[in-house]
Amino acid sequence: MRTEVTAIKQIPLVQATGSMILADDIVNGNGQILVTAGTALRKEIIALLGKHGITAVRIKAAEPANKELSAVPNLISAATRLSMVQAMQNAFRNRGGIAAHLPHLRECIHKVIEELSGHGNLLIYLSDIRQKSDYLYGHCVDVGVFAVAFGMAMGLSRDEIYILGIGGLLHDYGKSCIPNEIIEKNGPLTPDEFEQVKKHTAFGYNVLRLETKVDSRIALMALQHHERPDGRGYPWGISEDKIHPLAGIVAVADVYDALITDRVYRPRVPAHEAIRIINAGAGTQFDSQVVDAVNKIVVPYYIGSAVKFNNGSTGAVLRINSKEPARPVVWTREGIVNLLHERELQIVAVV
Structure with a gap:
């Protein structure tokens, strides 16, 4: 299984999404637990918290380790x-x-x-x-x-x-x-x-x-x-x-x-x-x-797919980045490019 480094951070409730996990229990003014720690912040949960005047939440921020996959x-x-x-x-x-x-x-x-x-x-x-x-x-x-x-x-x-x-x-x-x-x-x-x-x-x-x-x-x-x-x-x-x-x-x-x-x-x-x-x-x-x-x-792309970048150059997909599968590692004539790190480059077409 992939390794994760978990940290806790506080964010405004309006920035919460369903992929985020609540780090702490949320209680109302009477001390009643509204939502327990470990709950995914789905739309209905976010709406519930908003109705109770909750404006910020603490979430578990897990950063998945990237793997370059050749298959x-x-x-x-x-x-x-x-x-x-x-x-x-x-x-x-x-x-x-x-x-x-x-x-x-x-x-x-x-x-x-x-x-x-x-x-x-x-x-x-x-x-x-x-x-x-x-x-x-x-x-x-x-x-x-x-x-x-x-x-x-x-x-x-x-x-x-x-x-x-x-x-x-x-x-x-x-x-x-x-x-x-x-x-x-x-x-x-x-x-x-x-x-x-x-x-x-x-x-x-x-x-x-x-x-x-x-x-x-x-x-x-x-x-x-x-x-x-x-x-x-x-x-x-x-x-x-x-x-x-x-x-x-x-x-x-x-x-x-x-x-x-x-x-x-x-x-x-x-x-x-x-x-x-x-x-x-x-x-x-x-x-x-x-x-x-x-x-x-x-x-989005087969390993081996020929792709074209927004700067006009072309290449072939070598490996898939598990962290962002839409930004693979690509072979080009100028060398191997990892789109996970070269953020200015975008794949605009499969040739």
Whole structure:
């Protein structure tokens, strides 16, 4: 595991983000503990502290040691992914209802968390878990794994990450209620077909919320993963403060996987372009704190990619910096350049 040097520092509450960990208990004027030390400063926690007049907090400032990586391991093993795809196939076919499949799905997410926790550096290397399989089932698996990775990068609790993973797997469960000829159509959908597909959020929510063994947050992820902070999503068109934070994470994982996946009617986009699209939607289409997590752990460039800098020179990616994966070590004709230290240089294109 990577080594961390932890320090304590005080910051204004307005500068707090979900990746920060509270160093001390926060108490109100009556001596009651509002938030305990070790809690990640998520949006709802920050809002709570603001309502109680808290203007500054002390956080654990952990500075991860950088590693220059010449190879990045896959997030999960092929065996784990195959087991998850099979679990999703069975769940979507609804043999005995979703409750019958929850034990297997829970086992799958426990395995994902275990494998991701074992990585010395948690990085998503392009489409490293994408394999040839039925799109819907494979997509749900990928979204579940990406969501867990984003949640870990955001410092969520183990319980939240576990629920997040299940919600990612089942976010499109409502598509089991949509006619197969629409779901499996080899081409763009007509406006009428798209309106039918949009109903999958409500279908999934209605099925999952009636299942007593399903956590209510899982049903909300199915319902809200197409909502947007600017209120232009569906099915309700609700804005940022009404969208459950876990649904916001699944929303980003859903779009990222869709972008980097080949479809019959369009080719996938490279990871650096997918990241650019997601960053362009920060605060409007996507939760900004989730976008920060994407930038923290998604590797935009293949090792070996030919890249162009903002000064016109070119080079090839040699190694990935674990601390900032978007700023790799690059070979150039003038010598090896580490973008982690050469801050004036920016990669502007993949040649």
